[in-house]
Amino acid sequence: MLALDDVRLDLGEKPVLRGLSLDFPAGQTTALIGPSGCGKSTVLRLLVGLLRPDAGVVRFDGEPLTPGRMAAARHRTGYVIQEGGLFPHLSAGANATLLARELKRPAAEIAARLDELARLVRLGTDLLDRPPGRLSGGERQRVALMRALFLDPDVLLLDEPLGALDPMVRAGLQDDLREILDGSGKTVVLVTHDLAEAAHFSERLVLMRAGEAVQAGRLEDLRERPADGFVRGFLAAQRR
Numbered sequence: 001m002l003a004l005d006d007v008r009l010d011l012g013e014k015p016v017l018r019g020l021s022l023d024f025p026a027g028q029t030t031a032l033i034g035p036s037g038c039g040k041s042t043v044l045r046l047l048v049g050l051l052r053p054d055a056g057v058v059r060f061d062g063e064p065l066t067p068g069r070m071a072a073a074r075h076r077t078g079y080v081i082q083e084g085g086l087f088p089h090l091s092a093g094a095n096a097t098l099l100a101r102e103l104k105r106p107a108a109e110i111a112a113r114l115d116e117l118a119r120l121v122r123l124g125t126d127l128l129d130r131p132p133g134r135l136s137g138g139e140r141q142r143v144a145l146m147r148a149l150f151l152d153p154d155v156l157l158l159d160e161p162l163g164a165l166d167p168m169v170r171a172g173l174q175d176d177l178r179e180i181l182d183g184s185g186k187t188v189v190l191v192t193h194d195l196a197e198a199a200h201f202s203e204r205l206v207l208m209r210a211g212e213a214v215q216a217g218r219l220e221d222l223r224e225r226p227a228d229g230f231v232r233g234f235l236a237a238q239r240r
Ligand SMILES: Nc1ncnc2c1ncn2[C@@H]1O[C@H](COP(=O)(O)OP(=O)(O)OP(=O)(O)O)[C@@H](O)[C@H]1O
Pocket: 011, 012, 014, 016, 034, 035, 036, 037, 038, 039, 040, 041, 042, 043, 193
């Protein structure tokens, strides 16, 4: 569904991706893991067309993601950026419905979908009138998820969607999100630096280091047959 073919990308003077090839099969969740700064968010920005590769090809639904195909791909993609990225001056509801209103979807359809999604992500509808600044961190993440899911996209790109939450809230949201994703048929790329969280969501982990994919597989594969000392060290550091 999504792929990077031998993608190179420099940001500033710095090589960030060095001939990276990855593929994300349709209908599956893939977790991208790796230490801070290894290029995980950069991969998502390429997949959504916010960055263009210096060399190599980004594919969406098998086709190169050219400028002409960008808008159609964006409408089939839900994207949760780090920290949620909600607009502070809009209410939670207005944030969630932003793209649907931009696309001039009928008001009744928007209202019905808002209600349905609030139930799905377990957000009280009384909170929809509040601006993000008057919501808790967990509630804001739920609104960011509603916004990403609003048009029922084929593809979901989630950049640390549960970051910066206390462990109890995080565990609750992990379970809710897994329930939403399981059996949804969506192609999901989940970025996290937390190995346990990655394994909670996906049987397919891709471990990155300094712009390269070091190893892909299930948690057991990484644990039992680590590709190198870096994989062993990354797992040992997260032993809990
Ligand atoms: N706009 C930019 N200009 C220059 N360098 C950048 C830019 N954006 C990112 N980088 C660099 O690219 C590298 C990869 O960044 P990226 O955000 O993809 O990492 P990450 O793996 O998602 O990290 P984290 O887990 O901390 O979010 C980092 O070294 C970062 O400093």
